[in-house]
Amino acid sequence: MCATCGCGEDGVTVTIPGHTHPHEHEHEHHDHTETVTLxxxxxxxxxxxxxxxxxWLAERDILALNLTSSPGAGKTTLLERTIRELSxxxxxxxxxxxxETLLDADRIKAAGARAxxxxxxxxxxxxxxMVQRALRTxxxxxxxxxxxxxxxxLVCPALFDLGEHGKVVIISVTEGDDKPLKYPHIFAAAELVxxxxxxxxxxxxxxxxxxCGHVRSLNRRAQILTLSAASGDGSAQWYEWIDECAKTASSRTPVDKI
Structure with missing residues (x-):
């Protein structure tokens, strides 16, 4: 379980869209009394x-990006457009x-990518x-x-390295321009906002x-892009950033923990 939020792998399922059964696995459980130790x-x-x-990803020359945001910021919509234009x-x-649900995976599959x-x-x-299991599947x-x-x-994902080459944090203009100050750790860990x-x-x-000023106060190395996943405005710079990451992925090192 996660000591900071109490969540864990109990009830986790990994499913391929179109399959009728999830890929279940046994999990070990241990009792701990000290929260910090846990x-x-x-x-x-x-x-x-x-x-x-x-x-595993490096051996196969796979560029992996971890997309994080608040619910409804547009991650899946951005991925749908990205898949159609880059695949x-x-x-x-x-x-x-x-x-819960397979809704987003079904959308990704419909856009033309394996999910x-x-x-x-x-x-x-x-x-x-979870990502290791998903990679095997x-x-x-x-x-x-x-x-x-x-x-x-925007809280716990800041703490958990998944093995990605970089974190991408997405914020929508409907959320308020002070969001980076309210959730500083995830913005400090981002390579792209x-x-x-x-x-x-x-x-x-x-x-x-x-x-953007708030982001810069937390993280001077992160790049910042503005775009509309719905209309496609600004998407070209997103694709350019991905291409640049692909060129340098083999030399990247994990971001230090906050």
């Missing part, structure tokens, strides 16, 4: 598995994380063990692009410059 053990075990995932030149696969759905039950984030092609769409949550739904700027109170 958290240290959980994160240490997670980091070990994340390193294995990273090595003709590079295989794309997706690990979908949600507490596997991880349902976390009461859990509020993916962890390296999905078995993405060598030299492919792998997106890991995390559960909609996307401000999405810019097509709605005329309808909401959102200061893009102020939001």
């Amino acid at each position: 958290e240290q053990k959980v994160l240490a075990k997670n980091d070990e598995l994340a390193d294995r995932n990273r090595a 003709p030149r590079r295989p794309v696969a997706v690990i979908e994380g949600d507490q 596997v759905q991880v349902n976390t039950g009461a859990g509020c984030h993916l962890d390296a063990a 999905l078995d993405p092609e060598p030299e492919s692009l792998l997106f890991i769409e995390n559960v909609g949550n 996307i401000v999405n739904k810019i097509d709605l700027l005329q309808h909401v109170v959102f200061d893009v410059k102020k939001c």
Whole structure:
């Protein structure tokens, strides 16, 4: 379980869209009395598995990106557009994380990519063990692009390395420009911050410059992009960023824990 939020792998299922049965696995359970000790053990075990995932991906020259956001920020819509526009030149696969349903995995499959759905039950984030199981089920092609769409949550995903090459944090203009200050750890861990739904700027109170300033106060190395996943405005710079990541993925190192 996660010592910070109480979630864990109880009830987790990994399912391929169109299959009638989830891929269940047995889990070990241990009792711990010290919360701090438990958290240290959980994160240490997670980091070990994340390193294995990273090595597995590197051996196959697969670029893996961990997409995080609040619910409804537009992760799946962005992935649908990305799949349609990038899959003709590079295989794309997706690990979908949600507490319940296969809805997003079905959308990804309809967009043209192979997908596997991880349902976390009461859990509020993916962890390296879940991703390891999903990788075994999905078995993405060598030299492919792998997106890991995390559960909609800006808290726990900041702590859990999945073995990805980088975290991408998506914020929509409907959420408020102070979101980075309220959830600093995830923005500090990001390699890219996307401000999405810019097509709605005329309808909401959102200061893009102020939001970017908040991100910069937490993380000077992260790139910041503005786009609309719905209309496609600004998507070219997102694809350019992905291409640049693909060129340098082999030399990337994990982001330090916050």
